[in-house]
Amino acid sequence: MRVNFTVNGRPQQADDVWEGESLLYVLRERLGLPGSKNACEQGECGSCTVRLDGVPVCACLVAAGQAEGREVVTVEGLAAYARHRAGRPPREDPAELSPVQQAFIDAGAVQCGFCTPGLLVAADDLLEHNPDPSDADIREALSGNLCRCTGYEKILDAVRLAAARAGEAG
Amino acid sequence: MDFLRPGSWEEALAAKAEHPTAVPIAGGTDVMVEINFDHRRPEYLLDLNRIGDLYEWGDDAGDVRLGAAVPYTRIIEELGGPLPGLALASRTVGSPQIRNRGSVGGNLGAASPAGDAHPALLAAGADVEAASVRGTRLIPVEEFYTGVKRNALAPDELIRAVRIRKADGPQQFSKVGTRNAMVIAVCAFGLALHPETRTVRTGIGSAAPTPVRARAAEDFLAAALADEGLWESGAPVPPALARQFGELAAGACNPIDDVRGSARYRRHAVAVMARRTLGWAWDAYRGRERTARCA
């Protein structure tokens, strides 16, 4: 079947999609957007987290056909999405990162990085809704994203850092 | 595999009538796992995402009519008042991402004994609104679960909504898992006090082939509360009474040993959860009574 939807602001079309395929497979294998990761394919790790019409979901559990006509934001589009949300004009420098991406690098929250894309999408959503989260809030919001390398401490640091920087700026 | 995309409820019912083997998919949190892991290859997937009605809830006399596909996140955010037990249960479902997609309709359709919504529905009192081209019928939730991962739906039926009694008293939900988040229930317990009718209802998850009510425990507690005049006095529930309530709840279990927990542990944990949730719910009831009297 054919599926049409918007990814990171751009209309996309995928052909010859098998009906049982997930949105994750279509993103990764058909649209050349492998940033969303395939770590468990059963909604138990969060590595494939994308925003579907603004809502963070596991792309592995969305049937490709269910994305028809909808808007998807993946980690590849996170920087542009964050800029747009902040009411700023599109990036001139394509290397510019979103605040939460920069904070993950600065805080040492990235090791193997396989969980990172999903965590970034989830953390960005958290800070969008709760700009000054408590540690318990961060833990609850990110409890669907497994990380095997960091022990999560640096991830907490990164979210705190992103929140603090937004507070200073804002 | 065919992917059916009905644009309206009527089209969905027609499609299900035409293809009774079609597997409805809304949040996909169960169905897609089975497809991804090669456990299931349905002939037809029936996508319900485009049927807006399924994503709405409304007041219907003393009930909340909860659209089958309203995600758990919205239940937590919007329905904590009328459906406190279900809202508590919703917060324990999977992860935030799962709660953004999963729904009570999906829990009912899968009818896994471990579904988190079931104990809360059983405790609150609910009817499943099952629809087909033949018409609509209401199935009391107690009668909906017919076996492990089996339910009372006819092959041509879809779940349109769940009519859940609005809380008339405190409700609680508790679930044991071996992790502090994102965990499938080892067992779970839901409790609702119904001061208006002076009754108590319960629901037990993951401790029997289907979700069940602990009727002996309910009857015992209702009688004891009445005998002691506790509804009126608002006095504390005596510990011995709470313990016996827990024991009777454990007695309603018919659990198995599996990789998630032993049968003995499940019985034990249900007793503890029943006792504790009674304590929390009764404290809330007493608090309300006191507030009401002072006012």
Place this chain on the structure above:
Amino acid sequence: MDVSRTPTPLSQGSRTPGGIGESTQRPDGTLKVTGDFAYASDLWHEDMLWGTTLRSPHTHARILSVDLSGAFATPGVYAVLTCADLPAATRYGLEIKDTPVLADGVVRYHGEPVALVAADHPETARRAAAKIKVEYEPLPVVTDEESATRPGAPLLHPDRTDAHAPHVPHPNIVHRQPVRRGDVAAARAAADVVVTGDYEVGMQDQAFLGPESGLAVPAEDGGVDLYIATQWLHADLRQIAPVLGLPEDKVRMTLSGVGGAFGGREDLSMQAHACLLALRTGRPVKMVYNRYESFFGHVHRHPAKLHYEHGATRDGRLLFVSCRIVLDGGAYASSSPAVVGNAASLAVGPYVVENVDSEALALYTNNPPCGAMRGFGAVQACFAYEAQMDRLAAALGMDPVELRQRNAMSQGAVMPTGQVVDSPAPVAELLRRVKALPLPPEREWESAGGPPDIRALPGGLSNTTHGEGVVRGVGYAVGIKNVGFSEGFDDYSTARVRLEVVAGQPVATVHTAAAEVGQGGVTVHAQIVRTELGVTQVTIHPADTRVGSAGSTSASRQTYVTGGAVRHACEAVRERVLALGRARFGAAHPAWQHAELLLEGGKVTTDGGEALADLADVLESEAIDVELEWRHRPTEAFDPRSGQGNGHVQYSFAAHRAVVEVDTELGLVKVVELACAQDVGKALNPLSVVGQIQGGTTQGLGLAVMEEIVVAEDGRVRNPSFTDYLIPTILDTPAIPVDVLELADDHAPYGLRGVGEAPTLSSTPAVVAAIRQATGLPLNRVPVRPEHLTGT
């Protein structure tokens, strides 16, 4: 007052930014946060096919027949392979070549690969594999020491020719290593207190997040290019080439992005399979395991049964330790022999004990194969010996930390193997530091007047307690881990460093085959180059087999050994730069001949800081390119009977204090804080060091309270999914304060000490000790389950 001073000479690298000791950022960080970093499973090639594996549903069975016709008849299928199709070697292995590439007549564990399919879509490949009809005749199963060694037990590998075969008491024992020192019988007679215990460690999984995957591309010369997530490219190459029947130079391997490893990528998974399918079809073949298959696709941590006896004087001096450690190696050897060596040689922990009688052994069984996982034999022992130390402290009425400190080893101590610990061993100090940290406040879930914050309670979001039944406990543990490959292994690494001028600036390139699996080796290599060559621009060349072996990214060794190789190569580059400078400018300034010269900030300077020339002018158009091997000091094999020998390169130490709150009625645990103190010799990148310690600590927490592959009595895996194999979420993981000591090991580059594994050891026993303190239960098995805590 005018004081004349002798200037302190500068040392190499001290004035170049981004060198060792700084928390520089990862070179791959930006790619990883934008989604552009190419992991093995992200690779794509035109005309690419998808490979899939058919695996055995049986734990032990003879294959009577295989019917491939249904698979071949499936449209879109390009190849179906079984062992009958193998072109050359049919077995491989890290230490012993006992593992069939595809089952050859017998399957020996649940999930063993039987056949391969390549097709144009993964679903097509799966459907075709499902149509392969295999007729099995089940065989008797051995699953533990009793069933594996009783008379008449079926032998997993009846015709063994490996080096350990002549020394083992039974052919179903892969390897056995005794370690004997002193006179245990006499010490036992002299002991005032003796405590014994039997302990058990469940089967832990590495559960790296990026499942096994790779892409094999057939080449025109008849060879193959393999892009792969692995821990050791050259070890893979050494095993793959004979299977393909190709010379090693026709199998070109490139490391793709690796989503974690933790030991689980030391053995081959789909490497040979993807190459076989690619060579058969003449098309690129990608293989990606899903999570279910990943649980069958790699080895796990050995489950263990351990019996310990500790004897001490009344004042708490250890007199003897006697122990027996039985590790379940499963159906194939993997790295079982080395795991046995570690378990045996580190069996008493970081304590001075003069009388030791210990042995460790690994079994062949029909359980899943076990091999490398972070901690590698030392984890299992640490859980048991630390439980024993607590038991001994209780028997003596002594504080458990004080008992440990009283027996703690320090530099100069003699190991039970006879090896002298010849670098700092601050065991007592690490314990002192974790104990001195302030305890986290109690009852943090109680907010002012409001409802309890269930996120801070045992059970977390599941709302199981509002404080009822919750008891706090505090526990301590310390451990010892070897760094690097031991027992006489020729453990070396290779680094190629190139220095040249690009656009007027000196630029260095580092090329090694070291597998970056997330630990930050690439970060550290760049730091070393900046320090040694005084340049700021460093490029990390992708790791591949076009450079010599770097050895494995395991055994906490990569910063030590490949870091050492990079430094060594840099030193050679520096000498050549200075020689070139002397030749070009030597006559211009006497310092070229007489002063200690440094490379700093892109210049040649004196050790007083005077600039002599720009590197760009020294090099001009010349590129200096050096490839060198570097070895740490050699080790010796352990004597097969006494276990004596200088078997290890370096030891590392970490200590933990765990604070837990246990819901004693429901048996649920909340770890409130897990503090760690570790000596790292020298923190080359402090941020990465802390990240390693926190990550290792959390894996230890997982083993303590939730992580176990449950194997049924018939050897079948019962929970191969992230639904039922649970690893800690962010809500299960507490604050992890880290105290880093830097006591240099003079034998190691920069004095550094391998970091990655030690924190995984002591975390588990510290958590369990805390649960014991809260509950009063003996808790001799990990992971601790609610059933253990509630007697159900």
